[in-house]
Amino acid sequence: MELLNLKYEKYKLSNGLEVILHQNKNIPLTAVNIWYKVGSAQEKRGKTGIAHLFEHMMFQGSEHVAKEIHFRLIQEAGGSLNGSTSFDRTNYYEKVPSNFLELALWLEADRMGFLLPALDQEKLDNQTKVVYNERMERYDNQPYGLAWELLITNLYNKSHPYSWPTIGFAEDIKSYTLEDVSGFFKKFYSPGNASLVVAGNLEIDKTKFIVEKYFGDIKSNNKVNHLDVPTFELNETKTIIHKDTVQLERIYISWLTQKAFDKDDATLDILSDLLAGSKNARLYKSLVFEKEIAQDVSAFQFSGKYGGHFTIVATAKPGKSLEEIKSEIFREIDNIKTIGIKSSELKRSKNGIKSSFVFSLQNLDTIADHLNLYNFYLDEPNSFAFDLNRYESVGKEEIIKVISNYLTNSFIELRIIPKNKIS
Amino acid sequence: MKFDRSIIPSPSPVSLFNVPEEEIIKLDNGLQIFHIKKSELPIVLVKVVINAGSKYDPSDKKGTFNLLSMCIDEGAGEFNSLELSEQFDLLGTSFSIHCNSDNIQLTFQTLKENFNKSLDLLSKILTEPHLKNEDFEREKRKIQTRLQQLKDDPDYLANVSFESILMGNQNPYSFPVLGVENNIEQIMLEDIIVSHKNFIFPNNAFVIVTGDIDKNELSYILNKNLSGWQKNSLINKLKLENKNDIHKVYIVDKKDSVQTEIRVGHHSSDRNSKDYFAKHLLNTTLGGQFTSRINLNLREKHGFTYGAGSNFNYYKDYAYFSVYTSVGIDETYNALKEIFHELNNIRNGVTEEELNFAKSSIIRKFPSNFETYKHITSNLAGKIIFGLPDDYFKRYIENINSVPLNDVNKAAAENIFPDQITTVLVGDKDKLLEQLKSNKFGEVKIYESEE
Known part of the structure; x- marks a missing residue:
């Protein structure tokens, strides 16, 4: 599909910063998107969550930009901004009216090169409290909010960098010192460990000039070593029961699978859609629509640079047992192997995925972030068509093979059950 | 490059921006279609907005309109519930229905090449919904469980309690769109059918079509698909009184x-x-x-x-x-x-x-x-x-x-x-x-x- 062939220019500054430019003049906006190749996977136990806390500190001002001014200037320009942290990377992004591109680049350069002089204890104390509240709001105080943490801490072995949550353990969040934060910056926040995408209504030559002006003389630190993650297997199936303030019981079943963009990664995505992505999906139809033993069901393949897992989640209808739901889940998985897959099922999934690729081109932030994502995982920003083709080339045999290869292995079973039922 | 980093860069001249403009197509049955042509991408988005929100819920049957919105795509024309969903999926069309206090909204986004077929399905939902008891009962059980589940959600609890306390029960906006638990049991298929008859008609709705389609073509397709949708007249009047129990x-x-x-x-x-x-x-x-x-x-x-x-x-x-x-x-x-x-x-x-x-x-x-x-x-x-x-x-x-x-x-x-x-x-x-x-x-x- 020619539409998915995005033109871009990629080059490196002398300090190692990768720059990717993409012109799109549909609307007078420009997106700036930086990926730092550091996420919670690079943390040490005892200091989990620091990559994410650090993301917050990046919004607290730098040598030439006072606290709150980054936000103020972008909002005054009519732009939007944010950042996010995952296992593998931390990203920062602005979308501004295109005539304010230089402002966004100046701000990003200042915190890439000149963050430390502005760092102080008061800001750290403040953001530690904010992040602690973020953890409470998004996880501890949410029904089923600790499920992800319970899954990954049991699924990955203790030395695997995905065995702790990106938000950080509650006790770790309160432990960071200024030295931890500045040490983290010195180690990971360097132009040589980042890639900058500028996408939207821009002129290539002029943008190159501005990028060089603001980022060109930022010094690079030592090169960051690639994490060495030994492979491991889950040797036995484990069941975890967790009591929570919930009304309905919920079951999670999770298997170790494959890394992002690995051979079976897309196949597992399609499998998740076949199982739970629509009303006619096997598990939805059986558990929710026909038997009505579950209120909802979902399935997803999570994959990152250092590992991946496939998870099925179902919430029991009142009075229905998780045991029954679990056996139905395994029966349906088995059915795919024994009865096979209909062509229409596969077509349904593939057409949905194809549409979503085209739909995603409406949003500049999404385009910019994907250029960085593809560059990070595949070393080729223009991989939209390649990515879609991963899905379009999946056949029935591959789906049955991933079931045999992964979904018949040991798994983690998590049950979240009501602590105190309201009548 | 030597320069003073403490100087905030000034903006370059602003680029021109024109607000997308709509054109109106009117059908004989009173349906108004607002068309915005956009051709950068081969996408069409269609939204039908019907003046049929939860503010019209009968006072002892809060949740009626949301339940109607859940039932309306459970089978239409020659397709049963599962078949209808399958038809949209095979086209790669994302279709959804949403009920809020003021409206029921039906929305789909599709690739241009599948616009005609998607609109055909939407038309069936608007004009020939099955509203069968078996589907109704299933959706009713689903919302009952959902309401039970939402007791866990602090954000939902806060919003719903706040609106209820602030407005008091003489303001129809004070009730949650999803309804209240002890009302849902009272809602019968007949209530859904009556609400459908009294609210879901072309002169009580409008349509927005945004994307890569010409006005003439659109006009032709809409006439073909939706001119048979029967007109009606709105009988409900909204009464609204606020509570003033302050501080x-x-x-x-x-x-x-x-x-x-x-x-x-x-x-x-x-x-x-x-x-x-x-x-x-x-x-x-x-x-x-x-x-x-x-x-x-x-x-x-x-x-x-x-x-x-x-x-x-x-x-x-x-x-x-x-x-x-x-x-x-x-x-x-x-x-x-x-x-x-x-x-x-x-x-x-x-x-x-x-x-x-x-x-x-x-x-x-x-x-x-x-x-x-x-x-x-x-x-x-x-x-x-x-x-x-x-x-x-x-x-x-x-x-x-x-x-x-x-x-x-x-x-x-x-x-x-x-x-x-x-x-x-x-x-x-x-x-x-x-x-x-x-x-x-x-x-x-x-x-x-x-x-």
Whole structure:
């Protein structure tokens, strides 16, 4: 599909910063998107969550930009901004009216090169409290909010960098010192460990000039070593029961699978859609629509640079047992192997995925972030068509093979059950 | 390159932006279609908005219209529920139905090549829904379980309790769209069928089509598919009366919560009031953005919360003002103190600098409100639902720009009333009562919902 062939220019500054430019003049906006190749996977136990806390500190001002001014200037320009942290990377992004591109680049350069002089204890104390509240709001105080943490801490072995949550353990969040934060910056926040995408209504030559002006003389630190993650297997199936303030019981079943963009990664995505992505999906139809033993069901393949897992989640209808739901889940998985897959099922999934690729081109932030994502995982920003083709080339045999290869292995079973039922 | 990094770069000349413009197609049955042509991508987005929201729910059957919206695509024309869903999926069309207080909205987004077939399916849903008992009963059980599940969700509890307490039961907007638990059982298929007959008809709806399709082609297809949709006339009249039980604090007990969900607010003037733009600028300074006073105080200064803000919330026939946040439970008192401080303080007015900042932010952000097809369509839908002038978006920047400081300060005095605040707190009752002993924010009551 020619539409998915995005033109871009990629080059490196002398300090190692990768720059990717993409012109799109549909609307007078420009997106700036930086990926730092550091996420919670690079943390040490005892200091989990620091990559994410650090993301917050990046919004607290730098040598030439006072606290709150980054936000103020972008909002005054009519732009939007944010950042996010995952296992593998931390990203920062602005979308501004295109005539304010230089402002966004100046701000990003200042915190890439000149963050430390502005760092102080008061800001750290403040953001530690904010992040602690973020953890409470998004996880501890949410029904089923600790499920992800319970899954990954049991699924990955203790030395695997995905065995702790990106938000950080509650006790770790309160432990960071200024030295931890500045040490983290010195180690990971360097132009040589980042890639900058500028996408939207821009002129290539002029943008190159501005990028060089603001980022060109930022010094690079030592090169960051690639994490060495030994492979491991889950040797036995484990069941975890967790009591929570919930009304309905919920079951999670999770298997170790494959890394992002690995051979079976897309196949597992399609499998998740076949199982739970629509009303006619096997598990939805059986558990929710026909038997009505579950209120909802979902399935997803999570994959990152250092590992991946496939998870099925179902919430029991009142009075229905998780045991029954679990056996139905395994029966349906088995059915795919024994009865096979209909062509229409596969077509349904593939057409949905194809549409979503085209739909995603409406949003500049999404385009910019994907250029960085593809560059990070595949070393080729223009991989939209390649990515879609991963899905379009999946056949029935591959789906049955991933079931045999992964979904018949040991798994983690998590049950979240009501602590105190309201009548 | 040597230069002074402390100098803020100035912007280059602004690029031109034109608001997407709609054209109107009218069918003989009274259906109006608003068409916005966009051809950068081979995508078409269609939204049908029907004046049939939960505000019309019968008083003892709250949840009727949401249930109708859940049932309406459970089979239509020659397709049963599963087949219909399959048809959309095979086209790669994402189709959804959403019910809110004012409307039921049916939306699909599709690739251009599948527009005709997708519209054909949508037309069947609009004109030939099955509304069969078996499907109705299943959806009814689903919403019953959903309501039970939502008792766990602090955010939902806070919103629903706040609206209910603030407005009182003579205001139809005070009830949750999803309904109330002890009403759902009373709703029968007959209620759904009657609501459908009385509300789902072309002259009680409008359609927006945004994307890569020509007006002539669109007109032809719409006539072919939807001209048979039967006209009707609307018989329901909405009665709305507000409760004025002011300056009280209601605790919704949620044992073992580690945070308190806070909502404080009061009634406000509606969307068509003359000072809308002044109110919008006012709120941008007070709580509409990250850098607004409330968030800077509660988050960036005190670290009480991950985020806090305020809104004027507009329904078609009602509006209210509210501040929202969630804070560590031990900080509840301190957070409320700061919120009330900000509300009192804003009545002294905003500064020229704050106003200029708000104007700049809103005006320069304007083009990005039209970035995606969803943005464009929902903006236009808002204009039509609230009956705003045709040239509303064309004159938007001018309208923001021309509000003087005096008007914003007048809007603060006329729209923010700290002594009329209703406060709702969702959290652990025992920990909250201890902090609120002094009745500083109003008399404290434990809220028991009517179920």
